Amino acid sequence: MTEVNWRRQPYNGYHRRSNATEDAELTHVGPGTPCGEYFRRFWHPIAMTAQVKDVPLAIRVLGEDLVLFRDLSKRYGLLHKHCSHRRTSLEYGIVAERGIRCCYHGWLFDIDGKILETPGEPATSRIRENLCQGAYPVREVDGLVFAYMGPPEKMPDFTVLDTMAQPGNDMVPYALDYPCNWLQVAENPMDPWHSVFLHTRITRAHFNPAWGAFPVVEWHWMEDRLGIYLTNTRRWNEYIWVRTAENMFPAIAQPPDIYQDATQEKFFPRVGITKWTVPVDDRSCKIVGWRHFNPGLDEHGKGDRSKVGLNIIDFLGQTGSERSYEEGQRMPSDYEAQVGQGEITVHAEETLGSTDTGVAMLRRGLRRAIRAVAEGQEPPRPKLNADGRVPTFSGDVIVRVPKSNSDDTAVQREVGRIVGRIVAETLPMTEAERPAEIERRVRAALKSLESERTI
Ligand code: FES
Ligand SMILES: [Fe+2]
Numbered sequence: 520m521t522e523v524n525w526r527r528q529p530y531n532g533y534h535r536r537s538n539a540t541e542d543a544e545l546t547h548v549g550p551g552t553p554c555g556e557y558f559r560r561f562w563h564p565i566a567m568t569a570q571v572k573d574v575p576l577a578i579r580v581l582g583e584d585l586v587l588f589r590d591l592s593k594r595y596g597l598l599h600k601h602c603s604h605r606r607t608s609l610e611y612g613i614v615a616e617r618g619i620r621c622c623y624h625g626w627l628f629d630i631d632g633k634i635l636e637t638p639g640e641p642a643t644s645r646i647r648e649n650l651c652q653g654a655y656p657v658r659e660v661d662g663l664v665f666a667y668m669g670p671p672e673k674m675p676d677f678t679v680l681d682t683m684a685q686p687g688n689d690m691v692p693y694a695l696d697y698p699c700n701w702l703q704v705a706e707n708p709m710d711p712w713h714s715v716f717l718h719t720r721i722t723r724a725h726f727n728p729a730w731g732a733f734p735v736v737e738w739h740w741m742e743d744r745l746g747i748y749l750t751n752t753r754r755w756n757e758y759i760w761v762r763t764a765e766n767m768f769p770a771i772a773q774p775p776d777i778y779q780d781a782t783q784e785k786f787f788p789r790v791g792i793t794k795w796t797v798p799v800d801d802r803s804c805k806i807v808g809w810r811h812f813n814p815g816l817d818e819h820g821k822g823d824r825s826k827v828g829l830n831i832i833d834f835l836g837q838t839g840s841e842r843s844y845e846e847g848q849r850m851p852s853d854y855e856a857q858v859g860q861g862e863i864t865v866h867a868e869e870t871l872g873s874t875d876t877g878v879a880m881l882r883r884g885l886r887r888a889i890r891a892v893a894e895g896q897e898p899p900r901p902k903l904n905a906d907g908r909v910p911t912f913s914g915d916v917i918v919r920v921p922k923s924n925s926d927d928t929a930v931q932r933e934v935g936r937i938v939g940r941i942v943a944e945t946l947p948m949t950e951a952e953r954p955a956e957i958e959r960r961v962r963a964a965l966k967s968l969e970s971e972r973t974i
Contacts, residue, residue: 596630599653752935
């Protein structure tokens with residue numbers, strides 16, 4: 520008797536049940552886990568400064584319970600949540616001129632964890648010299664608080680991305696909570712195909728009908744495998760629109776202008792968002808970053824900076840609190856698609872296709888990076904551009920290329936490759952020089968492409 524392959528049979532629910540579990544190497548982030556150790560080699564934003572008021576903020580990051588506070592001298596501190604004395608939570612501590620005082624017996628901790636006072640102990644007590652409260656370095660950058668939670672001797676420099684230093688650009692901080700594992704949120708930008716379906720064809724166009732055109736997508740490793748960048752190329756009327764987007768490991772992403780419109784030529788307006796996916800623990804995470812507002816973006820003024828902040832952002836379906844469950848069912852968006860995979864998705868139960876190439880690359884690159892740290896190597900660090908900043912890839916290039924007799928998909932692919940190559944080649948340039956140089960090089964390359972096609 521031949522064995523039935525139940526995977527391909529209808530009504531096979533009974534046979535398709537599975538005990539497969541999550542990929543712990545990529546998803547578990549607590550202290551001592553390989554992925555958790557990897558994350559602890561980078562600075563991550565953990566909160567908006569607007570969340571840190573005159574009382575401490577209890578916060579969970581990478582599976583650790585912490586308190587974030589600003590003392591009366593306006594210095595930020597990030598301490599282990601439980602007091603070193605008898606473990607009362609410092610979320611009930613009282614911020615002091617210097618540090619924070621535990622409510623229970625008055626021990627006073629400085630922002631670096633040093634014990635400044637143990638008032639109930641005799642003057643001869645050596646507790647202060649012999650112990651420090653657990654503490655991590657933090658720094659404030661443009662309305663966000665960043666922390667480094669790794670070994671002190673391995674702390675990397677804090678580097679500014681080129682997109683964080685654009686003249687005339689407003690960066691509005693935001694933070695969104697997701698009740699699911701960090702990876703299913705962080706990998707989404709490497710899947711631009713979901714824009715065709717989730718954001719355009721399945722219900723209605725969330726952003727722009729042009730997102731519904733089938734794109735030609737290609738993914739590329741960054742130098743030293745620092746991350747992945749993609750070119751997402753489509754035709755819209757007489758234009759070819761190339762979006763470049765990136766994920767830098769472990770969890771930085773920069774979607775270009777979300778309200779971009781292919782109605783005129785454009786050469787590298789930058790990003791709508793710079794964001795980090797920060798694991799809270801294995802089953803929850805948050806997106807923390809900035810929405811960018813500048814004259815080169817959002818030409819129709821659809822964005823709204825008054826709707827950017829804690830669990831709110833000015834585009835559809837990014838939070839679990841702004842819409843009802845039923846609204847999410849009737850018009851699902853990113854939040855529903857990512858949280859809907861479950862608290863920790865099970866990769867063994869997926870069926871990846873060609874549109875998932877970027878997601879598969881991202882997981883491969885992460886696994887390799889996680890293992891390298893586990894073997895004692897340090898993660899590679901990016902080269903800086905002529906401005907001393909980390910150069911990034913994301914932006915839009917829109918060029919007028921009317922349809923010809925040539926195979927249009929092949930033309931789109933070629934234009935996408937030209938743009939992707941030039942964006943990568945211009946990384947070392949200053950932010951001020953780069954767009955004009957991208958325009959010059961893209962126009963020259965298109966001219967030679969044009970003459971090849973007519974020969
Ligand atoms: S528990 Fe904090 S001072 Fe005693
Ligand atoms: Fe999306």
